[in-house]
Amino acid sequence: AQSVTQLGSHVSVSEGALVLLRCNYSSSVPPYLFWYVQYPNQGLQLLLKYTSAATLVKGINGFEAEFKKSETSFHLTKPSAHMSDAAEYFCAVSVGKLIFGQGTELSVKP
Amino acid sequence: DAGVIQSPRHEVTEMGQEVTLRCKPISGHNSLFWYRQTMMRGLELLIYFNNNVPIDDSGMPEDRFSAKMPNASFSTLKIQPSEPRDSAVYFCASSSESGLGSTGELFFGEGSRLTVL
Numbered sequence: 001a002q003s004v005t006q007l008g009s010h011v012s013v014s015e016g017a018l019v020l021l022r023c024n025y026s027s028s029v030p031p032y033l034f035w036y037v038q039y040p041n042q043g044l045q046l047l048l049k050y051t052s053a054a055t056l057v058k059g060i061n062g063f064e065a066e067f068k069k070s071e072t073s074f075h076l077t078k079p080s081a082h083m084s085d086a087a088e089y090f091c092a093v094s095v096g097k098l099i100f101g102q103g104t105e106l107s108v109k110p
Numbered sequence: 111d112a113g114v115i116q117s118p119r120h121e122v123t124e125m126g127q128e129v130t131l132r133c134k135p136i137s138g139h140n141s142l143f144w145y146r147q148t149m150m151r152g153l154e155l156l157i158y159f160n161n162n163v164p165i166d167d168s169g170m171p172e173d174r175f176s177a178k179m180p181n182a183s184f185s186t187l188k189i190q191p192s193e194p195r196d197s198a199v200y201f202c203a204s205s206s207e208s209g210l211g212s213t214g215e216l217f218f219g220e221g222s223r224l225t226v227l
Contacts, residue, residue: 043114043201043218044153090153098216100153 002027004074004091006101014109019063019078021104023091026072033074034092035065036100044090050074061085081108112136114219116202122225128190131222134183135204143216144177144187145201153201159185192226199223 007022025031032051036044048059055067061084065076074091086108091101115134123129135142144156157167159179167177174193179185189196203216 041220043203043220044216045218046215049215098155102152 002031002093003099004033004093004101006089006091006104008104009102010105010107012107012109013081015083016080019076019081019085019106021076021089021091021106023065023074023076023101024072025074025091025093027093032094033065033067034094034098035059035063035074035076036090036092038088038090038103040087047076047089081106083108083110114202114204114217116200116219116222118222119220120223120225122227123192124227125193126191127226128188129192129196129224129226131187131200131202131224133185133187133202133219135185135202136206136217137183139204139206139217140182141205141207142179142185143203143205144185145203145218147199147201147221148197156187156200189224192224194226197224197226 004023004025013019030052034049035047037047038044047063048057048065050057050067058064063076063078065074067074086106088103088105090103093099114136117132141160143158146154146156154169156169157177158165162179162182175189177187199221201218201221203218205216
């Protein structure tokens with residue numbers, strides 16, 4: 001069965017530090033992969049998506065993710081965290097059905 | 111442009127009462143999805159519609175839950191009778207694609223927070 005696993009339910013970084021949120025997927029066929037962000041009391045919104053074009057995908061707000069088939073990973077990164085990045089981040093895989101990971105809450109310390 | 115609109119934003123009810131959650135998708139979108147979010151289970155897809163027709167309701171927890179989409183601009187999720195374990199945030203999302211967001215993007219509403227006492 002297709003699924004995603006997000007490593008770490010909570011990540012805390014200092015403002016200006018690198019953000020790294022980890023996601024591994026399991027899929028028997030090439031997947032479509034997504035990162036969504038959820039700000040407090042809001043719905044989810046798409047950050048970026050991988051649909052088998054370039055393996056390095058750039059999204060909104062300076063985030064990017066790299067698809068690594070050999071590692072079955074799709075980690076999300078941002079070179080420099082901003083206070084406004086504090087939110088919950090969801091990795092999702094779609095092979096006919098969009099399945100979300102459990103989410104990683106990102107805290108940014110001043 | 112208006113996004114996905116859900117109502118009510120918050121609902122507090124007593125066990126046994128009927129609850130109806132409403133959703134207006136983005137105009138022109140032909141797929142609509144109902145998700146439930148809880149701390150324990152994360153985001154779960156309950157049901158999705160394509161062109162107003164229910165395609166997959168395998169995520170609906172039990173017969174107490176029902177969903178309808180009478181036209182392209184309106185959907186309801188009903189729980190009757192409600193139970194405390196139904197307490198969650200219920201999200202509606204829409205998409206311009208016919209599949210389950212396979213290559214496209216889901217647009218989420220702000221959610222309806224349900225508390226069943």
